Amino acid sequence: MVLTSKEIDAYESDGYFVQHNALSQDAVEHLLSCTMDFQTQTHPGHVLEKDGKTHRAFHGCHLYDDTYNELIRAPQFLIPAQQLLHDNVYIHQLKVNVKQAFSGEMWPWHQDYIYWRNEDNIPTANIVSVMIFLDDIDEFNGPLFFIPGSHTIGCVDASKAADAPKGWEGNVSASLTYQIDAPLVTRLVKKGGLFSATGKKGTAVWFHGNLVHASPPNISPHNRRIVILTYNAVSNIPTTQPQNLRPEFLNGRDYRPLVTQDAGQLAQPA
Ligand code: SIN
Ligand code: MN
Numbered sequence: 001m002v003l004t005s006k007e008i009d010a011y012e013s014d015g016y017f018v019q020h021n022a023l024s025q026d027a028v029e030h031l032l033s034c035t036m037d038f039q040t041q042t043h044p045g046h047v048l049e050k051d052g053k054t055h056r057a058f059h060g061c062h063l064y065d066d067t068y069n070e071l072i073r074a075p076q077f078l079i080p081a082q083q084l085l086h087d088n089v090y091i092h093q094l095k096v097n098v099k100q101a102f103s104g105e106m107w108p109w110h111q112d113y114i115y116w117r118n119e120d121n122i123p124t125a126n127i128v129s130v131m132i133f134l135d136d137i138d139e140f141n142g143p144l145f146f147i148p149g150s151h152t153i154g155c156v157d158a159s160k161a162a163d164a165p166k167g168w169e170g171n172v173s174a175s176l177t178y179q180i181d182a183p184l185v186t187r188l189v190k191k192g193g194l195f196s197a198t199g200k201k202g203t204a205v206w207f208h209g210n211l212v213h214a215s216p217p218n219i220s221p222h223n224r225r226i227v228i229l230t231y232n233a234v235s236n237i238p239t240t241q242p243q244n245l246r247p248e249f250l251n252g253r254d255y256r257p258l259v260t261q262d263a264g265q266l267a268q269p270a
Contacts, residue, residue: 001268003080011084013177015151015211016138016195017092020135022076022204023132024269031266032134034067035096045249047172054103057172058096060249072229073261076268079129080206081231086127088257090237092116093179093230095172096134099142103145104218105174106142109185112230113209115171116180120251121238125155125209127230133203134225139196144205144226147185149192150212156180163191180212188212202269231258 010017023031036056037162038046045059046169051135072078072091081089093116098104112129116122150162158178164170170177180188208211209230218224245251 001076001079003083005220006027008084010157011146011206014148014149016146016205016207018197018199019076019080019130019206020199020203020240021202021267025202028134028201029073029152031067031227032225032230035134038096041102044247047169047213048202049105050174051103052101052263056105057096057098059172061096061144062091062094063249070261070264071266073258074266074268075260077204077229078231078258078260080089081128081130084206085126085231085233086108087126087233088151089231089250090231090252091260092120092122092232096225096227099215099218099224099226101141101221101223102219104142104204105212106121106223107144107174107219108211109214110158110178111155111178111180111212114158116209116251117155118178119168119171119242119246121240121242122232122236123239124236126236127232128210129207129209129228129230131197131207133199133201133225133228134227136200136201136222137198137203137224139228140196141222141224142215142220143224144197144213144215146195146197147188147192147212148195150188151208151210153188153210154208154226156184168242168250169270171246171250185212190213194221
């Protein structure tokens with residue numbers, strides 16, 4: 001549960017590393033059964049694909065669901081987050097991206113930290129995400145692509161995409177607000193290559209807020225459901241609030257340091 005120096009070195013040099021068997025198959029099934037219930041509920045943090053009917057993402061589930069509230073305190077995620085950020089942490093963002101079979105849309109090339117900097121006033125990139133696989137993910141069902149080492153360029157001042165929806169909806173859409181352009185992606189890939197985040201359900205992948213990433217649409221018959229927890233250091237909370245404050249399901253405001261909780265049904269396999 002405590003990260004090895006090899007994992008920390010990989011995070012620093014590549015901007016990501018893989019944590020195998022972070023959740024047991026039973027824990028994944030338990031999370032999935034809660035998540036599927038969300039499909040029948042309405043909530044402001046639930047987002048649809050462009051077709052206006054397929055669920056794309058559920059945001060801020062820890063704010064209304066006990067299992068997700070337990071997940072953010074599970075030692076296998078909370079302890080590495082504290083280790084990577086060298087501080088106590090809280091949740092800035094939690095989302096389930098469901099990228100459904102046949103209809104899940106793409107995520108264009110981008111960095112995450114620019115959203116947290118420009119929209120939420122998070123002062124530095126000392127913020128980390130962990131993506132947890134709720135399905136087996138392969139090359140067919142829309143895995144994330146990372147450009148190894150791309151976090152070392154820092155936060156790129158991307159201008160707002162003209163075709164992105166206005167307001168926070170553009171931050172979660174297949175037409176994203178801040179994107180990395182093709183010439184820069186080409187240069188970064190020439191240097192760092194590409195990594196495709198595939199693996200068994202229960203796998204977790206940690207990644208830096210400035211790592212350049214994207215994912216293709218899911219035209220396969222298999223869902224690609226993932227949870228992304230974003231932990232921020234308590235020393236990195238906004239010192240002023242933006243004029244257009246995003247909803248709490250995108251911009252966490254409970255800055256109390258999280259304390260580990262016996263993970264119960266979410267315990268890591270031995
Ligand atoms: C993200 O970049 O935040 C999510 C991408 C994905 O779900 O494929
Ligand atoms: Mn992202």
